Amino acid sequence: MENFKMIAKTFFGFEEILAKELQQLGAQEVQQGVRMVSFVGDKGFMYKANLGLRTALKILKPINSFRAYNEQTLYKGIQAIDWSEYINANQSFVVDVTLHSEQFNHSQFVALKTKDAIVDQFRDRYGKRPDVDKDYPDLRVNLHIFNDQCSVALDSSGNSLNQRGYRTATNIAPINEVLAAGMLLLSGWDGQGDFLDPMCGSGTILAEAAMIACNIPPNLNRKEFAFEKWNDWDNDLFDAVTDSLLKRVREFHYTIKGYDKAPSAVMKAKDNIKNANLDEYVTITQEDFFRTEKETRGPLHIVFNPPYGERLEIDLERFYREIGDTLKQGYPGTNAWFITANLEALKFVGLRPSRKIKLFNGKLETRFVKYEMYEGSKKDKYLKEEDL
Template sequence: MENFKMIAKTFFGFEEILAKELQILGAQKVEQGVRMVSFVGDKGFMYKANLALRTALKILKPIYYFKATNEQSLYKGISGIDWSEHLNSNRTFVIDTTVHSDYFKHSQFVSQKCKDAIVDQFRSKTGARPSIDKDYPDLRINIHIDRDQVSVALDTSGNSLHQRGYRIATNIAPINEVLAAGMLLLSGWDGQGHFLDPMCGSGTILAEAAMIACNIPANLNRREFAFEKWNDWDNDLFDQIVDSLLKKVREFHYTIQGYDKAPSAVLKAKDNIRNANLDEYVSITEKNFFDTEKATQGPLHMVFNPPYGERLDIEMERFYKNIGDTLKQGYPNTNAWFITANIEALKYVGLRPSRKIKLFNGSLEARLVKYEMYEGSKKAKFAQAD
């Protein structure tokens, strides 16, 4: 099978961990960009990347590049591709366009022009034409225009890869699965210890933590990928790739626990964990974190997504002070990480973070912060080190 270039899209701040994921999977020529990483592999690797990457939102397969400064040159460029290699006249397609250009102002106009070029090509060759289907197309085409550079790619994934397929029930402000996986990987979580999400909501961080710990492919529960409708879809090869990934699943010898004080959240989280077939690894209890103490021996790895006050009405100052007090009083020998878009509220935690990483939660600029809680006092720890 021949190799080709692909592009994995991701969130700001995850480029480095996505590049590392790709290298571990066996990608060639891995190069980081902004919110994306390019790499080279064959068709089997394209299937593997969609199944296994935790921090990718989409995998695109570029098929053509050209220059365009007006609608005529755009139409001509798109007409220069032999679309019968990718589509038949009785199939459906859709075009997603992003534009950063003075020559083209509106992405919808670009999509329309490109659609015309594709449809006209089929009509002149066969007398019939493929139609547009925005919801369930047979082919998703991605057009990206940067100044006068047009790149045309096929979307191998379809719906964003954060839609893993296990989450059926959600709360008011659920965290995106790719964001959850990226936070866990940035925090250094590798399954070699106990894990706690003390404000687990609908259980997304717990599910992603369990899949990382056991090396279960991120998108194993997903119903479909766009490449399954392609002309060159190879079902046997896909099954082979799934089998090879499942052979790498590993044992997990610690605990993964989730707390939430809302009974409805606990029920939803349990449903989602069961749906992901992860209930043998994860236990969820109805508890208010602020009334708890560390329940396990040895080091504890904690990652959570506390409310920001954006969609949930809470008293910020007191809430964040409680986080700091609970960690200080009840959680020795713990690495506690959480994400917040309420950067002001971090002042009230009353602890100095040892790391701060800039991320985005949706459109909100956020910080992923780390607090290291030592066994005994910090002074005593450093005195022993001397």
């Protein structure tokens, strides 16, 4: 099978960990960009990337690029591609557009022009044309215009890869699965210890933590990928790639626990964990984090997504102060990470973060912060280190 260039799209701040994921999977010529990483592989690797990457949102296969200064040059550039290689007149397609351009500023207009160029080519050649289907297309065309540079790619994923397939029940403000996985990888979570999400909501962070710990492919539960409708779809190759990834699954010998004080959230989280076939690894109980303390003796890794005050009404000052007090008094020997879009609220935690990473949760700018809770005082820790 021949190799070709691909692009994995991701969130801001995840480019480095996505590049590392690609290298670990076996990608060639890995190069980081902004919210994307390019790489080279064959068709089997395209299947593997869709199944196995935790921090990718989409895998695109570029097929052409050209300069477009106006609607006429856009139309000609699209018509220069032989679309019969990718679709026939009886099939359907849709065009997704991303614009960063002064020449073009209306994505729907660009999508319409692109659609016209494709259907006109079929009508001229065959006397009939493929339909546009926004919901279940046979081919998803991705168009990216930066200034006058137009890049055309086929979307091999379809729905965004954060739609893993295990989450059927959600609460008010669920966290995106790719964001959860990226936070866990940034935090250094590798499954070599005990884990806690003390405000687990619908259980997304717990599910992603368990899949990382056991090296389970994140998109194993997905119902379909866009490439399954492509003309060169190879079911046997896909099964072989899936089997090769499943052989890399490893055992997990620690605990993964989730707390939430809302009974409805606990039920939803349990349902989602069961849907993901992860209930043997994850325990979820109804607890108010502010009334708990550390249950394990060894190191504990905490990652959570507390309310920001955006969609859930809370007394932010009191709430974030209680986070700091609970960690300080009840959780020695813990690395605690959480994400928040409320940068003012961080001041109330009363602890100094050892790391602050800028991320985005949707359009909200956030900080992903780390607090190191030592056994005893920080001063004691340094004295012990000096004795070594």
